Amino acid sequence: MATYDLIIKNGLIVKADSTIQGDIAIKDGKIKEVSSSRGNLGKADKEIDAEGLHVLPGLIDSHVHFNEPGRTEWEGLETGSKSLAAGGATTFFDMPLNSTPPVINKENLELKKAIAKKKSIVNPRFWGGLVPGNTDELKEMHESGAIGFKAFMSPSGIEDFDNADDETLYKGMKEIASFGSLLAVHAESTVICEQLAEEKQTQGKTTARDFVESRPIISEIEAVRRIISYAEATGCKLHIVHASSRKVVNVINDAKQRGVDITVETCPHYLSLTVKDLEEQGGVAKCMPPLRDQAEVDELWTALANGEINVIGSDHSPAPADMKIITDNFFEGWGGISGAQSTLTILLTEGHFKRDLPLEKIVELTAENPAKLFGLANKGTIAAGYDADITLVNLNESFELKKEDLFYRHKHSPYIGRTYKGKVKTTIVSGEVVFNDGKILVDEKQETNS
Numbered sequence: 001m002a003t004y005d006l007i008i009k010n011g012l013i014v015k016a017d018s019t020i021q022g023d024i025a026i027k028d029g030k031i032k033e034v035s036s037s038r039g040n041l042g043k044a045d046k047e048i049d050a051e052g053l054h055v056l057p058g059l060i061d062s063h064v065h066f067n068e069p070g071r072t073e074w075e076g077l078e079t080g081s082k083s084l085a086a087g088g089a090t091t092f093f094d095m096p097l098n099s100t101p102p103v104i105n106k107e108n109l110e111l112k113k114a115i116a117k118k119k120s121i122v123n124p125r126f127w128g129g130l131v132p133g134n135t136d137e138l139k140e141m142h143e144s145g146a147i148g149f150k151a152f153m154s155p156s157g158i159e160d161f162d163n164a165d166d167e168t169l170y171k172g173m174k175e176i177a178s179f180g181s182l183l184a185v186h187a188e189s190t191v192i193c194e195q196l197a198e199e200k201q202t203q204g205k206t207t208a209r210d211f212v213e214s215r216p217i218i219s220e221i222e223a224v225r226r227i228i229s230y231a232e233a234t235g236c237k238l239h240i241v242h243a244s245s246r247k248v249v250n251v252i253n254d255a256k257q258r259g260v261d262i263t264v265e266t267c268p269h270y271l272s273l274t275v276k277d278l279e280e281q282g283g284v285a286k287c288m289p290p291l292r293d294q295a296e297v298d299e300l301w302t303a304l305a306n307g308e309i310n311v312i313g314s315d316h317s318p319a320p321a322d323m324k325i326i327t328d329n330f331f332e333g334w335g336g337i338s339g340a341q342s343t344l345t346i347l348l349t350e351g352h353f354k355r356d357l358p359l360e361k362i363v364e365l366t367a368e369n370p371a372k373l374f375g376l377a378n379k380g381t382i383a384a385g386y387d388a389d390i391t392l393v394n395l396n397e398s399f400e401l402k403k404e405d406l407f408y409r410h411k412h413s414p415y416i417g418r419t420y421k422g423k424v425k426t427t428i429v430s431g432e433v434v435f436n437d438g439k440i441l442v443d444e445k446q447e448t449n450s
């Protein structure tokens, strides 16, 4: 009888602190042994020859909106999770909004967990929502496994997920601190954004640039400063999602220096797209905070290389294609980018190949840091005892991203038509190959019509 279920041989195993050539032995969904001497791990039922490939811990995407239940026509846990698998991600944290009912109490969280158990082909985890009036629900959601809590400081665009007023934020953070969880915030100033949007639109100024100017970097900075003051007052751990500029990151790092327990995420779109892409591509590249100019993109990469950013989340926020059509008014159309499948290839192409970002750094940002930050004890690296969530990547392969390569329910993305270097070949979740050579390999998780 073979000792192991699977051995991955001869790959270049990348960890946050080193890269070694070696073999990985897997049994019962766990990594049992990692050896740098070739071929000495014994026998397995199945072997994968990873010669010439890089072996990475599966990405943990800490920020997706999969919209199920209730808005499954926008995406869904099956299509969403398949897209992640195709992009080398093995775990996701789904946001509490854009699904209906939103995850603002335990009952709604349990509902989503049950659906994900049936339909997701990668590991699902869930954020709970902090909205006006639900402070009393937070602890139960925490006890039911919520990864943390998410609040919007400006309108979310979803009618059943209200943004949190200052009182809600303050009280919510006190409560979250009491049981040691953390709050993630979408930090934009409602006052600044709404005033500028109204000013622009009454003047008939509705271009892509006008939209971007109505949500300036200062609006993020204002909101971040305010929420930091609440973190200091309440002792609540704080996580700022989708920082679009290093200027925002600087404010966060100043607070960190003062001892505030704070971390920050940025997204592939802020690292690879600019206002010009929004002008050229229209709605598919619309998001909030909006895309910035090239100088901001470059600065964000510097921040990333310097260790000023903790995690990369895709903020995959999909919608049907007709909701992304903008004819002349950029204040209209859904704000949210479809990108869950592209995180790793963007980091490899734009980061590793174009800017010499070490592979180890990519692994740190996409696997090791999110695992540590959100308390996933058995994930985030390739070592004995850890979950066998693994991605094999061919760094020598270039490809043009085609619409038909996407597993999203709605096959639009600002990344279509671009050429990338570094292709995901195989994705393994708990020791099981779920994606290989462009195909999803698990079919038992079929979406029903319900």
Ligand SMILES: NC(=O)N[C@H]1NC(=O)NC1=O
Pocket: 065, 097, 098, 156, 157, 158, 186, 286, 287, 288, 289, 317, 335, 336, 337
């Ligand atoms: N509701 C929602 O998904 N909003 C997201 N979309 C986006 O571009 N930024 C967000 O916060």
Ligand SMILES: [Zn+2]
Pocket: 186, 241, 242, 288
């Ligand atoms: Zn957001």
Ligand SMILES: [Zn+2]
Pocket: 063, 064, 065, 095, 315, 316, 317
């Ligand atoms: Zn989001």
